[in-house]
Structures are given as structure tokens and as C-alpha cells.
Amino acid sequence: MNIKKIIPILEWLPNYKSSLFKGDLIAGITVGIVLIPQGIAYALIAGLPPIYGLYCALVPQILYAIFGSSRQVAIGPVAMDSLIVATGVSTLALAGSESYISIAILLALLVGVIQFLLGIFSLGFIVNFLSKPVITGFTSAVALIIGLNQFRNLFGVDFFQSDQLQYIVVDIWKQFSTFNTHTTVIGLASVVLIIILRMIHKKIPSALLVVILGILIMRFFGTSFNDVAIVKEIPSGLPFFGVPEFELDQIKELLPIALTLVMVGFLETISIGKSLEAKQDEYRIRPNQELIALGLSNIFGSFFKAYPSTSSFSRSAINAESGAKTGMASLISVLMVVITLLFLTPLFYYLPKTVLAAIIIVAVFNLINVKEASYLWRVNKLDFWLMISTFIATLCLGIEYGIIVGVGLSLIVLIYRTSKPYVTELGKVPNSNFYRNKNRFEEVVLEDDILVFRFDAQLFYANASYFRDNLEEMTLKKGTALKLIVLDAESINRVDSTGVEMLKERVRYYKKKGVAFYFAGVKGPVRDDLFKSGLLDLIDIHHFFMRANQAVKYYKTGDRKHQEKFAKYIHQSYN
Incomplete structure (x- = not known):
């Protein structure tokens, strides 16, 4: 048995050179700067207190650095999984309540166990049942849903939150005239500023800059914007160890949403990992090892109050572009989060929620892949309609049913193509x-x-x-x-x-x-x-x-x- 295959950190850590540290250090700090405001923002999407987004960036990152086959993938809270968590858990408990938090953490444990078992039994091939058009349609639809759900914080209006487009749009239409002027101005200005900074240079920490600017505005001019919602107090300190409490009936209710998170999280990690793998010759992605790594990340993450986490498109790209060569970059990001949790959380008291909404909206709308739709229309009409069908099903029926429709359509197309070959x-x-x-x-x-x-x-x-x-x-x-x-x-x-x-x-x-x-x-x-x-x-x-x-x-x-x-x-x- 090759122990290095089971514990991939042993492949690079014993031979780690000082020449690699500079790239890992810069990448780790850069990702950490992006991760902290994103973690706070994504926790709000999940219906959890902001601190839980930072908890997601601790133990899961450490476990993935040890067991993940990719050395550049960045693990932690992500927008898509956060919305799926909110969609599933909100039917069982009131968002933000102790019961809600407990169920979200239990969900991480359940997701981790399923991922780990799939990896142990070499079932990574399940990813083959979702074609790229289905993944593109699903991802684009979820990105749109996440973005629209953030309009409530962007405009300061308590819009209806849902994973079904028709309900969101109808409620936005009815209540749009009641938007908060100050909140809207700060939110839209943040969106514009992030876009401008990204156009100037992708490596500029645009999310961090708008967070700092938003905090300064509310700290020194808060009396003029007292109707703008802020994050307020975020508890300091590291999470304590504790095994999530659960009941059998609760697990049965969570199982469908857990399976959705397993599929989505695995697809995200594999697609990101494969794209980064193609740009280097140092390592190769192993799907079953990725399942094991994700499983352990979520299992042990749940013991330290993390809700389901997976790989991030944006942070993984930033990690690679900033020079990360090994998992050391992830460990440096963890250190930054630890410092924030211990000493810096009071600084986020005046952070406007509309700024967090702006960060989320810009991040997720980049996932709406219009170019892929245009390409498929030119080269393969069947794949185009497969993508559109998944996109519409996810938008109108919800995330969970969108996955089911995507898998079903993929299987139907597979059967059709194999039953009528050339x-x-x-x-x-x-x-x-x-x-x-x-x-x-x-x-x-x-x-x-x-x-x-x-x-x-x-x-x-x-x-x-x-x-x-x-x-x-x-x-x-x-x-x-x-x-x-x-x-x-x-x-x-x-x-x-x-x-x-x-x-x-x-x-x-x-x-x-x-x-x-x-x-x-x-x-x-x-x-x-x-x-x-x-x-x-x-x-x-x-x-x-x-x-x-x-x-x-x-x-x-x-x-x-x-x-x-x-x-x-x-x-x-x-x-």
C-alpha cells in the first residue's frame, strides 16, 4: 500500500523547498484576504451568523491540505452550497436560531460521511453521469438565484428568499418601490467599484477594499446612514470541539439535501481541480481521493462548528494565479483566519450588509456562462437544449429538483445516443x-x-x-x-x-x-x-x-x- 496515495501531503511536504514558500505565502495571504469577507457573506446566505463562515475556513482547509490530491484548490464556504443549506435547513428550523445552526452543522457531518464512503468504495465515477452542459446549466441557474436572493441586502428590502425564480421575481416586483435609498446607493457603488478594480487588475483585493471602505463610511458617517443594516457584533475566539447531536428522523429529512450537496460539492471540486491540473505537471487529480478529502474535511469540520464546505471557483483561481504550489498556501490562509477570529472580529462591527451582498452578486454572476451557451448553440444543438433544460428546471423548480432533472436528462441523452449510434x-x-x-x-x-x-x-x-x-x-x-x-x-x-x-x-x-x-x-x-x-x-x-x-x-x-x-x-x- 502506497501511504503517499492515501495521505497526499506526504508527497510534497518532505521535499518542500524554501523556493516554494514565497509563492505559497503570497497566495495564502491573498486568498485569506478574500476569504474573510466572503466567509462572512456566505454565512449570511446560509442563514447563519457571520462567524460560522469563518469556522468553515479552519478545519476543512487543514484536512484538505493533508488529504486532497490537488495542491491549489481552495476549500471553505461557497455561495452555491450556502444557498442549498439555506434552502434545505429553512424548512426544518427558523433561520439563525440555535436549532437551525445545529441542523446545519449536522448536515456537514452527514455530507462528509457520504463523501467519505463514496471515496472509500471508489465511486468517484458518479461524476460521469452529469455532463458538462448539465453542470453549466445548473451552475448558471444557481448563480442567478443566489444573486437575486441578495437583492434583499443590496436594496435594504425584506424580499422573499427562495430557490425558485418565479417567487423571487414576483416579490421583488411587488416590493421594489420600498427600497432603502442609502442602502441601495452604498450597495450599487460597491458593485461598480468591485467591477472597476477587477478591470484594472484581477489580483487587486477588491472585496477587501470595499469592505474597508464600507466600514469606514459607517464608522465615521454612520449618523447619516443610520437606516443601513450592519453586521454588528461578531464573536471572537476559536470554535470548540463537539460532536453534532442528531436524531434518526432528522437524518432522514436531511438526506435529500445532503445528497445534493455531495453531488454539487464533488462536481465543483473536480471541475476546478481538473482546470488547475491542466496548467502544471506536478500532480494529478484523483476523484476518489478528492471524495475522501472532502468527506474528512466536512466530518471534522462539523466537530468544530462548520457547515458544509467545498472548493471555491474564485479563491482557487486566485490561489493558483498568486503563485501557490502546495497545500502550504491553504495552511497560511487558515492562520490568517485564526488571527482574525482571535483579534480582528470587532473591526467588522460596522460592515454594511449591502457591501457583502455586492461582493456576493459580483462573484456569482461571473458564474453565469453565456459563452458556453453560445458555443453549444453553434456546435451541438442537443447539448445546448440539455443545458437550457437544466437551467430552466433549476430556476423554476429549485436546486434539489434541478440536480434531479440534470441527472435524468443526462441519462436520457446517454441512453438515446447509445441506442441510436452511427x-x-x-x-x-x-x-x-x-x-x-x-x-x-x-x-x-x-x-x-x-x-x-x-x-x-x-x-x-x-x-x-x-x-x-x-x-x-x-x-x-x-x-x-x-x-x-x-x-x-x-x-x-x-x-x-x-x-x-x-x-x-x-x-x-x-x-x-x-x-x-x-x-x-x-x-x-x-x-x-x-x-x-x-x-x-x-x-x-x-x-x-x-x-x-x-x-x-x-x-x-x-x-x-x-x-x-x-x-x-x-x-x-x-x-
Whole structure:
């Protein structure tokens, strides 16, 4: 057993060099500067006191630095998961109450246990059931929902909070005229300032600067803006250890929202990790290890009052751009949060909530991927509508049902594509031994008495009828002149019992009609399945060829020399 694979920190820490520390130090400080105001803001999204956003940035970051396979991903509170937490927990308790806080922490434990078990049992492949268009549609919809929900703090109006667009929009429309002028001015000014600073340079800590400016305005000119809501007192000190209390009925109620958080958190981490992985050659992302790392982060985070956490798009990008090379950058960010919790929380007393809303709105609206929608419209209409369907379902039905619709549509598209793969007739390229697609190569020669048929997928129960129908259609076009069918099976990498029985039935059918049936390019494992099923009782072993042109040549000339050699080889390899 390779201990370094289980505990990835052992891959880089023993060989850590002083030359790496400068980049890690700058990145850790930069991410910490962004993380502190974001943590406070995201806790408000989750319906929790601000301090819990900072708790999320402690133990989870430490555990991920030890067990995560990525050295640049930044773990902690994020906007999307915070909204999912608010959506799920608000149905069970009043936001901000002790019961609400307790349930949110229990949710982190439940999410962590599920993630850890999925990783231990190597179930990281589940990410494959959500295609990129689905992820894009879901992420864009959630970003829009999060942004609209922050209008209540941006404009100082108690709008209805929901994860369903129609309810938010209707309530905003009804109450928009009651917006607070001072709150709106400070909030919109913060949005504009953040955007301008980002346009000047992405590395400028725009979030921190607007936080400082907002605090100074309220501290020294607060009498002129006494109607602007502020964060007020944030408790100092580090969280104490404690195992979350739970009841079985409570876990049953939390399970659907926990599974949603597991899926979303894993997808976020993998997508971020893969994008950072592509920019370096030092390490590789391992999905199952990421599940284990996320699981441990949430499990032990819950013991120290953290609600569900995962990787952050924005902070991970900042971490990499600032020069982070190892998990040391995350540990430095943790140190900054610890210093803040111990000594600096009183400084945030005068922080306007509208400034936090501005930070969140700018951050999440960048996740609305219009470019991807435009690209998919040009290159793949089916993927475009898959993305739009997920986007609309998430907006109108809510985050939890959006995930279900996305997974369902992904599976439907997968079944559709595998049940109706590409099929074509091949023709001979003049003066060569190659057979090519007649629809792509106009010069190929097609013969009336020969059909070379290619099937581009595994042959199994979902597409066996499709295979038979297309083969039948092509043979009918050839008419009574047809004497030979060659199945080019190079693209068939698997066949099940239904596919085998259909092939045997077709061989018998065409044999009665006086039409020979040859196989070309059959892969070894597929050939084994065909032989075990008794196909050799219907056709000769000499009717298996390496290439389609050899099958046609054998049919025309009866040249057995090369084919007997190949037949002997495949017979020996099978036995």
C-alpha cells in the first residue's frame, strides 16, 4: 500500500523547498484576504451568523491540505452550497436560531460521511453521469438565484428568499418601490467599484477594499446612514470541539439535501481541480481521493462548528494565479483566519450588509456562462437544449429538483445516443485496400452484391433492434443482387447476450436467403463472447477477418492462404 496515495501531503511536504514558500505565502495571504469577507457573506446566505463562515475556513482547509490530491484548490464556504443549506435547513428550523445552526452543522457531518464512503468504495465515477452542459446549466441557474436572493441586502428590502425564480421575481416586483435609498446607493457603488478594480487588475483585493471602505463610511458617517443594516457584533475566539447531536428522523429529512450537496460539492471540486491540473505537471487529480478529502474535511469540520464546505471557483483561481504550489498556501490562509477570529472580529462591527451582498452578486454572476451557451448553440444543438433544460428546471423548480432533472436528462441523452449510434455502409477507395464511409467519401466504389456495414458502438440490449433494422434497410436497398454482408466490427467494443442472439438470428436469416455473413476487425474480448455463444455453429471460423478488404477479397477470389493463417491464430487465442 502506497501511504503517499492515501495521505497526499506526504508527497510534497518532505521535499518542500524554501523556493516554494514565497509563492505559497503570497497566495495564502491573498486568498485569506478574500476569504474573510466572503466567509462572512456566505454565512449570511446560509442563514447563519457571520462567524460560522469563518469556522468553515479552519478545519476543512487543514484536512484538505493533508488529504486532497490537488495542491491549489481552495476549500471553505461557497455561495452555491450556502444557498442549498439555506434552502434545505429553512424548512426544518427558523433561520439563525440555535436549532437551525445545529441542523446545519449536522448536515456537514452527514455530507462528509457520504463523501467519505463514496471515496472509500471508489465511486468517484458518479461524476460521469452529469455532463458538462448539465453542470453549466445548473451552475448558471444557481448563480442567478443566489444573486437575486441578495437583492434583499443590496436594496435594504425584506424580499422573499427562495430557490425558485418565479417567487423571487414576483416579490421583488411587488416590493421594489420600498427600497432603502442609502442602502441601495452604498450597495450599487460597491458593485461598480468591485467591477472597476477587477478591470484594472484581477489580483487587486477588491472585496477587501470595499469592505474597508464600507466600514469606514459607517464608522465615521454612520449618523447619516443610520437606516443601513450592519453586521454588528461578531464573536471572537476559536470554535470548540463537539460532536453534532442528531436524531434518526432528522437524518432522514436531511438526506435529500445532503445528497445534493455531495453531488454539487464533488462536481465543483473536480471541475476546478481538473482546470488547475491542466496548467502544471506536478500532480494529478484523483476523484476518489478528492471524495475522501472532502468527506474528512466536512466530518471534522462539523466537530468544530462548520457547515458544509467545498472548493471555491474564485479563491482557487486566485490561489493558483498568486503563485501557490502546495497545500502550504491553504495552511497560511487558515492562520490568517485564526488571527482574525482571535483579534480582528470587532473591526467588522460596522460592515454594511449591502457591501457583502455586492461582493456576493459580483462573484456569482461571473458564474453565469453565456459563452458556453453560445458555443453549444453553434456546435451541438442537443447539448445546448440539455443545458437550457437544466437551467430552466433549476430556476423554476429549485436546486434539489434541478440536480434531479440534470441527472435524468443526462441519462436520457446517454441512453438515446447509445441506442441510436452511427451506422453506415462502407465503400472501397479506388486503387487501395481501404473501405470508408460512403457519406464522407464520394469517390468510394459500392458493389451491388456486397454490403460492408459499420456499427459505431457497443452492441447490447438497448440498440440491438436498431442494428437489425438498419441492416435490414440497407440489405433491402441492395435487393436480390446481394450475396455478401461484411460487418466491420472495429468500433464494437462490447456485446451482451441480447446483441449476440440478434447476430445469430440475422446470420440464420441471411443464410436461408443465400447471403454469406462475414466479420471483420472483431476485437478479442468481443470475439470470445461470440464464440462462447455458439456462433461458430452457424458460420465457419474462416469467416472472421482482420480487415473488410480481406473479407471481400476472400469472397471474390477464394484465396484461403492468408485467411487460414489468421483463422488458426484466432482459434488458438480463443482456446
